[in-house]
Amino acid sequence: MSGHHELLAGWGNTAPSMAEVVRPRTEAEVALALSSGPIIARGLGRSYGDPAQCAGGTVLLNRGLWHLSPIDLASGTITVGAGVSLDEILRVSVAAGYFVAVTPGTRQVTVGGAIAADIHGKNHHLDGSFMNHVVSFRLATPLGEVTVTKESDPGLFWATGGAMGLTGVVLEATLALMPIESSWVSVDTERFENLDGVMDAMATGDADYRYSVAWVDCMTEGPRMGRAVLTRGDHAPRSALEGRSARHPLEPPAAPLLSVPLTPPSGLLNRLSISAFNEAWFRKAPKKADGELHSLSSFFHPLDGVDRWNRMHGPRGFLQYQFVVDDAHGEVVRTAIERLSSNKVPSFLAVLKRFGPGNPGPLSFPLEGWTLALDIPVGPPQLPAVLDQLDEIVSEAGGRLYLAKDSRLSPEMFATMYPRAADLMDVARRVDPEGRLSSDLSRRIGLTD
Amino acid sequence: MRNAFGQPQSVLVLGGTSDIALAVLDRLCGERTRTVVLAGRDETRLAAATERLLAAGATTVECVPMEASDPSSAPATIEAGLAAAGGRVDLVIVAASILTDQLEVENDPAAISHLFDINLTWPAAALAALRPRLLAQGSGQVAIISSVGGVLPRRDNYSYGATKAGLDFIGIGYGDSLRDAGIKVQVFRPGFVRSKMTTGLDEAPMTIDVSEAADAIVAGLASNASVIWVPSKLRLVFGVMRHLPRPLFRFVASRR
Incomplete structure (x- = not known):
């Protein structure tokens, strides 16, 4: 998992910053990386700006968290590592007659990133966003690992969708798929x-x-x-x-x-x-x-x-x-x-x-x-x-x-647009009391120091 | 953090009472800059600058002591400046400078040493103290205010010019050394700018006001250029001048 320094930017190629990049292959390595901060997870780098970079800190690439379960045909769900991309799910699921319930304009995003951004697609008006189709996920936090469902911890479940990684590192998720008759x-x-x-x-x-x-x-x-x-x-x-x-x-x-x-x-x-x-x-x-x-x-x-x-x-x-x-x-x-x-x-x-x-x-x-x-x-x-x-x-x-x-x-404009940001930070402090999780984005918009 | 346009949220100014630096800060505070740290010596002027920047949109303005005539104090100023900015800073402006009358200083060894300490040795030491901090913070930008006076030696300001030539040289190399680390370093070469530093001097051709200089510098900060002439047409002028035979250059420079 040994890290080295890399200059990272988002998909827009603006405001790059240098961080120690670690590539954990096991969940134990994720836990180890979370023992100090600042740190943030990164998937395939498709966010346009700076949420998956952490100047002077650690960026944890989630692509090593890669495993696919067989599709559970009874429930129409699949359990995947957070580093699996929607493209990789589709390569398996389409042949079996399933589509991901929500896809953005690119398949090249990881499941961890899809949860962090609570991505949406062309069907939002009927089907909602990605989190609406997440059955459960396992989250590594600085206080340890938790399995989160809408019922077990609704606060943490919903806060993690859209939190851009500030509540922890998603390890694995179970997703409800959409049955399709054809591709x-x-x-x-x-x-x-x-x-x-x-x-x-x-x-x-x-x-x-x-x-x-x-x-x-x-x-x-x-x-x-x-x-x-x-x-x-x-x-x-x-x-x-x-x-x-x-x-x-x-x-x-x-x-x-x-x-x-x-x-x-x-x-x-x-x-x-x-x-x-x-x-x-x-x-x-x-x-x-x-x-x-x-x-x-x-x-x-x-x-x-x-x-x-x-x-x-x-x-x-x-x-x-x-x-x-x-x-x-x-x-x-x-x-x-x-x-x-x-x-x-x-x-x-x-x-x-x-x-x-x-x-x-x-x-x-x-x-x-x-x-x-x-x-x-x-x-x-x-x-x-x-x-x-x-x-x-x-x-x-x-x-x-x-x-x-x-x-x-700007931080001022972010606070006006997202008046419930304090709710997110309450949840984030519960699982990350020392505030280790932090990104260039969260510092820029004033969510973290 | 700097955003997609390179707009900084926090700025440290070495030479915090510089007219040009303050005019640049006025503009940056109208964009994203909220935290400013001014390193300077004159407490009255620092207090006035603080008021001005708070009015321009800054929410935090801190002042830290700076004694540019003592290069050994440079690391302490950098430490204090970064601490006052909250441990990291998006943009550092190196603006400490004095302009001396060549005829007054050229026979005075102590005055020459003093000039070099303030304009070259202190900034060079400060940049060295800053370098590991920039690498550790993983992002950032440095703007070094050089001068066209450092491009070609002229009879009437060769000592000042030498300090700026040295700073310019360091700035370009410093930038190359940090380029792969994602730290942007830019050297600005203003021509004659009407400011408190140049009050009473004969104006050179293409003289500009502080506000024009500040506009050009703010535009330059957003660009990816490593050397920025202020105004930009000086680049062409000096492109020609540097190829003149010395006797012809002497003649042109003395006529200006």
Whole structure:
């Protein structure tokens, strides 16, 4: 397990910091590492900002905590080590007719990370977030190991979802899987010329679909501002398959075909190239198409087709701004897109979706209403101030930012957006009285010293 | 912690009453900086600076003693400064400096020693004391205020220029030594800036105000450049000047 020092950054490649990196292979080694701090766990490093780094401390990579149980067919559950990725679960489970109940836009996240961020997917409006499907987990804390369920310790169970590792290191989790008849998704696609059109369609029609997401163009101004492509669907039943899909009804997700081998000097992505990409994306979508069969990868994880795509943004890196506001404040979505386009901030196609009710986790992100996520390269000098203004607008609307994406929120703004942060820290102090668990994120937003 | 834009939350300033450093801090406190530690000597000016930064948005401003004429005191100032910042600091600004009249000091060995102590030996010792602390904290940024005076020797400020040349040299190498450790070190080369240090001197071409210098430095802090000219066009000017034959340079420099 011997550690050495490594410079670690999040997926956005901003604000790297140096930490002693340990790679425990056994649970005893995790316990040993937790005997001193500051320390934080890290999975596959897909959080955009700084939650899985710990400057001057220890970062515990969870990938060695790797084991898969057979799927329990009676209960539809699987028990896995925290270092197992959703990709690795799907490689086993899809062939057996099961899908993970919640997947984000990438399969390359560990189960430990999925719990820490309480990740959500395109089905949040119906199925909730990751923690809603966790049956139990075992957590290593500085005071020892505990098995946690919603019943045994609801405080610790829900606090751990979204706590970004501050309650301990997840060792293993039992997850409820979703039975599927096929690995194909039946998708309805619709193109909208402006934001109002797509938001109306989502508000009225999303309940009829398990999965729903809209890709919104944030760089077009004027009447076509917020033009969007809405894709909605559900796992296709066997009866709907034909041709190749019928011959391969349960096909595991494909491995990446391409990779970005190195970081280009100034970043390939700028206002021009991003704008061209957005245009192409919009035009490639059909005006309206119903019942098309998509593979799991192309529907759920399109970016997983290109390994290390984050390098495209160049050495200064990029960030993702993701916020949620309730239904009464849907206009914030429009305001955000207008602010970015009027300030000439280049932004990739934004992801817009609806959330269902949140769960009891004090730091869990989802909240019933609208969430918008935008990828933005670091570089435009006006960007820090524009995003600070958006923070104000979002927080005044009672909304908040997603910590798994955040890399720049201030402590004051965090406290306003997450008024229940003190509840989390009460639970964290119960299992970590000396405050050993700490990350660059938790220090930046003032959760730990 | 520094965020995705490199905006620091805590800053330690060595030479905490420097006009330029305070103008930079005004701006940083308007962003994310809440904790500032000022190392300086003049208690009246430190008190005024404290008020100013609290008004600019800082929530904690601490002052620690600094005696730049005594390089042996540098480690104690670094220890006290880091302790006052809470044990770690996101950004250290090295701004301690005096500007002397060349004609007054060039025949005075004690004055030359004093100048070198303040502008070069003390900062070099402070950077050495800081280095293991930066490595231990695993992240951070250092801004070293050099000068274009250190780029080419001029008859009317070669002693001051030599101290800045030395500091500049150390700053670049220091940065290289910390680069792989994720510590960003930047050397800033301001030209003539209207400030209390230059009051009464003849202005050079491309003279700027403190506020312009501070804007350029704040923009530079967010960049990944290791050497930043203030204003940036001085880079071109000196790119040409350094290739002039010495007699021609003497002529140009004396005309300015």
